[in-house]
Amino acid sequence: MKVSTEEMRSLLKTYFIMGSQNCDEDPREVLKDAIHGGITLFQFREKGDQALVGEEKIRLAKELLEICKHYQVPFIVNDDIDLALKINADGVHIGQDDEPAEQVRKKIGDKILGISAHNQEEVEAAINQGADYIGTGPVFPTETKKDTEAVQGTILVQELRKQGISIPIVGIGGITPENAASVVKGGADGVSVITAISKAKSPKEQARLLKAAVDSVMQ
Ligand SMILES: Cc1ncc(COP(=O)(O)OP(=O)(O)O)c(N)n1
Ligand SMILES: Cc1nc(C(=O)O)sc1CCOP(=O)(O)O
Numbered sequence: 001m002k003v004s005t006e007e008m009r010s011l012l013k014t015y016f017i018m019g020s021q022n023c024d025e026d027p028r029e030v031l032k033d034a035i036h037g038g039i040t041l042f043q044f045r046e047k048g049d050q051a052l053v054g055e056e057k058i059r060l061a062k063e064l065l066e067i068c069k070h071y072q073v074p075f076i077v078n079d080d081i082d083l084a085l086k087i088n089a090d091g092v093h094i095g096q097d098d099e100p101a102e103q104v105r106k107k108i109g110d111k112i113l114g115i116s117a118h119n120q121e122e123v124e125a126a127i128n129q130g131a132d133y134i135g136t137g138p139v140f141p142t143e144t145k146k147d148t149e150a151v152q153g154t155i156l157v158q159e160l161r162k163q164g165i166s167i168p169i170v171g172i173g174g175i176t177p178e179n180a181a182s183v184v185k186g187g188a189d190g191v192s193v194i195t196a197i198s199k200a201k202s203p204k205e206q207a208r209l210l211k212a213a214v215d216s217v218m219q
């Protein structure tokens with residue numbers, strides 16, 4: 001799946017990231033509900049103490065991929081390149097401590113490649129290594145991931161845009177419907193969230209509110 005830069009920007013608007021460890025309810029139902037609320041991209045991030053491994057992880061990935069395919073929401077796999085290739089996902093997301101980006105690009109061909117970056121140097125390297133988009137954060141404090149870089153607010157993205165860096169960028173970390181507009185006003189193309197949707201009483205309504213907040217700045 002080769003996406004254009006403008007398609008990529010559009011896919012980043014409301015990017016939901018989830019693994020079974022992030023859900024109190026059945027992850028399949030949470031994902032369906034979030035899709036009905038209007039999410040534009042999904043990342044399977046099965047990671048941490050409570051995460052599934054081995055065949056159970058593969059089974060869940062395949063089930064969530066089928067749901068995404070049914071609703072035509074592209075499916076990104078976090079970290080696990082072999083899994084992404086095995087199930088023919090639409091792309092992968094890697095960070096600074098994951099498999100080297102040039103190597104990943106060679107393995108995945110035209111699939112979507114997202115790379116985490118936390119400063120201008122990392123962003124420029126990611127662009128040279130073939131990133132389709134940059135994920136940067138934490139924009140706000142988050143309880144979901146413990147080993148993050150320092151909270152950066154919206155300053156980094158504002159600076160990158162001032163420098164003329166135009167690659168699609170999505171913010172991550174502590175984003176909610178209440179603060180999502182500020183992330184896009186700062187220059188991001190969209191917001192990526194875990195708990196704002198995965199732990200919501202109504203994932204559908206939270207996804208709808210997040211999308212509305214992003215769209216309110218875009219229009
Ligand atoms: C969209 C998006 N942005 C950033 C990340 C974080 O990736 P990484 O730094 O590799 O950390 P883990 O998610 O692997 O713990 C992401 N997953 N998605
Ligand atoms: C997976 C992840 N990466 C981050 C980074 O800063 O790179 S913050 C984060 C967790 C985001 O979860 P929530 O939306 O629940 O705050």
Ligand SMILES: [Mg+2]
Nearest residue numbers: 079094095098
């Ligand atoms: Mg990673």
